[in-house]
Amino acid sequence: MGSLPxxxxxxxxxxxxxxxxxxxxxxxxxxxVAHLITGVFAAAIFLIAAWVVAELWRGSALPRxxxxxxxxFSRTWDPVSGAFGALPFIYGTVVTSALALLVAVPLxxxxxxFLSELAPAGLSQALTFLIELLAAVPSVIFGLLGIFIxxxxxxxxxxxxxxxxxxxxxxxxxPAYGVGFLAAGLLLAIMIIPFIxxxxxxxLLAVPREQREAALALGATLWESTxxxxxxxxxxxxxxxxxxxxxxxxxxxxAVTMVIGNDPKISASLLAPGYSIAAVIANEFAxxxxxxxxxxxxxxxxxxxxxxxxxNALARVLVLTTAGxxxxxx
Amino acid sequence: MKERRWRRRVINVxxxxxxxxxxLVSVSVLVLILGYLFWHGGRYLNWAFxxxxxxxxxxxxxxxxxxxVGSGRLLLVxxxxxxxxxFMGGVYLSxxxxxxxxxxxxxxxxxxxxxxxxxxxxxxxxxxxxxMHHFSALAGGLALGAMLIPIVVRSTEEFLRxxxQPLREGALALGASQWKTVxxxxxxxxxxxxxxxxxxxLARVAGETAPLLFTSxxxxxxxxxxxxxxxxxxxxxxxxxxxxxxxxxxxxxxxxLILLLLVLVANVGARLILSRRAAVRG
Numbered sequence: 001m002g003s004l005p006x007x008x009x010x011x012x013x014x015x016x017x018x019x020x021x022x023x024x025x026x027x028x029x030x031x032x033v034a035h036l037i038t039g040v041f042a043a044a045i046f047l048i049a050a051w052v053v054a055e056l057w058r059g060s061a062l063p064r065x066x067x068x069x070x071x072x073f074s075r076t077w078d079p080v081s082g083a084f085g086a087l088p089f090i091y092g093t094v095v096t097s098a099l100a101l102l103v104a105v106p107l108x109x110x111x112x113x114f115l116s117e118l119a120p121a122g123l124s125q126a127l128t129f130l131i132e133l134l135a136a137v138p139s140v141i142f143g144l145l146g147i148f149i150x151x152x153x154x155x156x157x158x159x160x161x162x163x164x165x166x167x168x169x170x171x172x173x174x175p176a177y178g179v180g181f182l183a184a185g186l187l188l189a190i191m192i193i194p195f196i197x198x199x200x201x202x203x204l205l206a207v208p209r210e211q212r213e214a215a216l217a218l219g220a221t222l223w224e225s226t227x228x229x230x231x232x233x234x235x236x237x238x239x240x241x242x243x244x245x246x247x248x249x250x251x252x253x254x255a256v257t258m259v260i261g262n263d264p265k266i267s268a269s270l271l272a273p274g275y276s277i278a279a280v281i282a283n284e285f286a287x288x289x290x291x292x293x294x295x296x297x298x299x300x301x302x303x304x305x306x307x308x309x310x311x312n313a314l315a316r317v318l319v320l321t322t323a324g325x326x327x328x329x330x
Numbered sequence: 331m332k333e334r335r336w337r338r339r340v341i342n343v344x345x346x347x348x349x350x351x352x353x354l355v356s357v358s359v360l361v362l363i364l365g366y367l368f369w370h371g372g373r374y375l376n377w378a379f380x381x382x383x384x385x386x387x388x389x390x391x392x393x394x395x396x397x398x399v400g401s402g403r404l405l406l407v408x409x410x411x412x413x414x415x416x417f418m419g420g421v422y423l424s425x426x427x428x429x430x431x432x433x434x435x436x437x438x439x440x441x442x443x444x445x446x447x448x449x450x451x452x453x454x455x456x457x458x459x460x461x462m463h464h465f466s467a468l469a470g471g472l473a474l475g476a477m478l479i480p481i482v483v484r485s486t487e488e489f490l491r492x493x494x495q496p497l498r499e500g501a502l503a504l505g506a507s508q509w510k511t512v513x514x515x516x517x518x519x520x521x522x523x524x525x526x527x528x529x530x531x532l533a534r535v536a537g538e539t540a541p542l543l544f545t546s547x548x549x550x551x552x553x554x555x556x557x558x559x560x561x562x563x564x565x566x567x568x569x570x571x572x573x574x575x576x577x578x579x580x581x582x583x584x585x586x587l588i589l590l591l592l593v594l595v596a597n598v599g600a601r602l603i604l605s606r607r608a609a610v611r612g
Contacts (some may be wrong), residue, residue: 029509033509034509038421038425042418042432055456056449059456110349111357113349129601131360133597137590137593138539138593139540141567144582147572148571251445285544305446308444312440
């Protein structure tokens, strides 16, 4: 039965025999039917989620039995000889996402601080509106811009510059192709910045005014009050926004596929082409021949799924504990 | 002492201007992206692009009429499947739910929402494409529909919860049954918000490419039926962008502009409606 407000039946109904009578009354008035119908749809949502997990599990049975845990640690991906290992893709996914965070977190948090603490309300709202529109741009469009703007720029200016200044590091060695981990990481950074800004700003705005006033009254400068009082107060929520950005970066497919270079190799250099989990599924799934090949791709999907679920759960916990508003409503 | 104060002031100004610079960089990226796309895509956009089929490789010209219609068809399937489930689920969560079931359903919706879109493609592939033995508009539409569900559930539930409790109590006090209250008072009150939420969710899945790559696949001609592969704007953009032909690149830009316009118009429109609602309610 619903937890809904006191219906007249509930107030008037005498317990315990009344329960049955209330049920009959609700059945006749159609309430139980409505309850049942909407409940079936709600249950369908749960079932679909379970179904997705089941399909991923069932669909990857062959490689799971054949390779076991070795699947995760093998670096060979050779469809011709039937050897499948996920390591190059996991590596590519992790490296590009880490690079994206490295760029996006300082920029995003900085911008969020500006929008919540400094900018006048009108300006802040206008800029937030623009930034949230950026979050709505489809990823294939970012990929388009990546291929035709970011990659040529990196090839002719960015990567030669990095090689001449930081070339002694193994991170920036090898030929400058343009496509590669660096291009994918930067493009991902642009894509997740809106998420980090928008959520961090909300969390920062939720910090009580008194916290700021107390710090200012003690003689702190605006920056000191922000950095030593407001940001620490909101740190869990900011971390949550970072995790949400990370989850999106991990699962991002199109933009990465278009600029990462699609080469299943593990290279220390960020300039080298690589591959990511989502990209290999996007590229090879439709052409995969043979059950083992197809199922190995599905197992890669399973790996990606588990990764994003964990990161998303962490993000949710962090954002909720700070914002203080649960998904559960009273 | 004086020097210390001076140093604190300098740090204050420097750091605050740095945050301003961060905001400036982030926003200017957006403006650059949109500006470039409008400038570049606008040059290649013409009437033929909107009304003609793609030309064979090597022949310049042609358009993407089939992809525009195809995207519309995919969205139709998606909304026919995803919106009812999401809407009814949202009504259940807000109006009829108890304790345990809603918790599970919300958790499942969050989970679905966090699933990378490519995985929805795998799901639709194993569930629809494999049994049917070929790529189809139906499979692509269902993949998008599954992605719609969690977004619609969430927004529906939120807008229903925002309906003031006294409205429900008033209807109940007049003797209406609970479902009648929900159907004639609660849902109509929240209708504008719910519709806006659905519009936003459609705008989001309209740009999805990954779940379509191996479900609805692609098609250079008009698709003959729901069980046939169908072209869509995002997949066309992807295929044309990674192709080696300059003419295809130009068409990819034009298609990108159309897709972006659709998404932005839906988003801006939805936000305007929502902010006006908020303003009216004060």
